[in-house]
Amino acid sequence: MKHIFSILILATVLSSCERDISTEGPSLFDIYGDFSVKQALDVSNRSVDFAAGETTTFTAEFSKSVNWELTITGNTSGAQKLITGFSKELDYETALWDGSTTIFPMFKEEACSVELFIPSDSVTLTETLAVKTVKTNEGFLISDFEDGFNPNWEHFFQSGVNFSTATDGAPQGNSFYNMAGTCGWDWLIGMVNIPASAYGSSTFVELPENADKVYFNVLLNLPEGITNSKLLIRFKEDDNNDGVFSDGIEDEYTLWFDDLDYGWQQISVKYSDLLAGGENAAEPKGNGVHNPNLLNYIDILLLADPSTGFSQVDMDYMIFTENEPLNP
Template sequence: MKKIATIVMCMVAGMIVFISCKRYTDEFYGPGLGLAPDNFTASALTPSDLNPNFSTGKMHFTSTFNATVRWKLTLTGRTSGAIKLFEGLSKDLSVSNTEWDGSTDTIKLFRQGEDVDAVLTVLGWKESSTATVKIANTKSHGFIIGSFDNINVNNASRNWQDPTPPNGSGYWWFYSFDANELVSVDKVVDPGAPQGSHAIKIIGKDVNTSYFIGQIGLSAPNPPGIFNFGSGDLSNMYFNYYVKGAGTEASKDYKFVVQVFEDDNSSGTILYDGSEDKYIHEISLKYEGWKLHTIKYTDFVLDAGPPAYRSHTPSRIAGIGFFFGAKTSAGLSATVPVEVSMDYFTITTDGPMVP
């Protein structure tokens, strides 16, 4: 009997050893639900840089969990209201999943000097983890034609200049056929403006049914009379601008046209007589609110130009205009003023702008 008892003990021990050969060390079985377990813990949310300078670098956040969870890191600009969202299913936050280049996921752009609140939430976790960073410098979005926060609009002179001219740009101007048509062109405070707090707003009506309401524009500084967009790939040039549609019934019959004037004959001045190329891109204003428009320069269509040129030549761009008028050439005898706003006009040479 003792022998059998010994054998049985050996059998039980053998079974335990046998099953122990397979160790169940995985955190869980099957695809992760991403839910925080009941004993979930997360180390403090730590920014890699408390004062990030996004014009020269990036930053990230770190935190370590005791389980693989589905998390969400929300970065909110206290002043701008811009939001950047990171989401993932992992056991930690690191440079691989939270690297931030200062970009935004909303129409609003982060602002220089503003505090950004970072909030980490985890699916199934009742708590949250927070941190704050202050943006030393915002992300560079290319050649800035106009941000309209510091510009001085002078309706009397019809010429105004940005006191902090972007890359040496020239003077802004505005124009209308009939003084009664263009009600106003002004820099306005717009809480919804994507960049900063101001935007340019054009208000007018097609009094004389000429389809033309008003036009503003920017001429390159003279000399040399052409814009210097830097050393990027000009063949990959994009025009990026935020335009706000009024969304009213009346506004759907109006358009906003970006015009590009080339100094093809290198005269140093823009000639509006059709002897040089003029390219345009038209957008309808039937939508409501702010919207980012990103158009490759080669997608602009020729509006006027002699047979000698008729080719997109980014290196010869001398002026950019913004036309506001009726969609139909017969014009609209509207008596109710319509409006359009524009903000943050940039030109990028390495692909579309990433806000």
């Protein structure tokens, strides 16, 4: 019996130990009370060298969890990055900016305004920062049109049509490619042919073999009022490694756009998701395997019903990325 009492006494002593904290977690008085800003909006890095891999974090703390919208706007370019969330605080998990863009154009080296808006309480907090250098994107760049039309590319334009580079409103850099014109006798208005040889080899050998890891990205713009444009992008592979694409016996995959939204938009497609055929999917005619590294030609065709008159689609920043879509 004496053992029982000894142990009970020991247990009582142990259970009577005190802890030096009285509550855990944020105060419910704060959570259910009126909204207030406990820590103002702050920026961890006010002059961000994105090209060097730097990022910047926005921090703020509220009295309770709320929906919030953070908007970073380039003062010169008008570029916008939007970050939204529902939380009690902004931190590196919820509000980190790597220099990427949500609404084109992309950011330039410029001063930016930062606005944090809490819709439920109509509270706005502001800050500023500067983009010291812009974000660089890893990948195989086909063209950003900053140096004009690549002289090693080929093209075909209908009579009276001439695609050209333009500068007004480029989503990336200062220039984009303006594809526009009228053709009253044919669906094809103009075509650009991009051979792999323009990059030093008969195929795009820099691309990985695994089609699940390769993304084709391009920025496209459909101007307001244009309703008839159709864009076909063809990816022609040299399956038999003879240096040329042979129609009918080698794989040709396509992207077909006839319902683009108005304005600049990003198109990113995993190479393995490309389908054979144009408007209508068909069986590939070569080895039936998506082979990015055997890509021999990329054709870009602007089409429109000849009876509908003028048509236009603009293009910029065509790039292959690896493992993930372009994060512009």
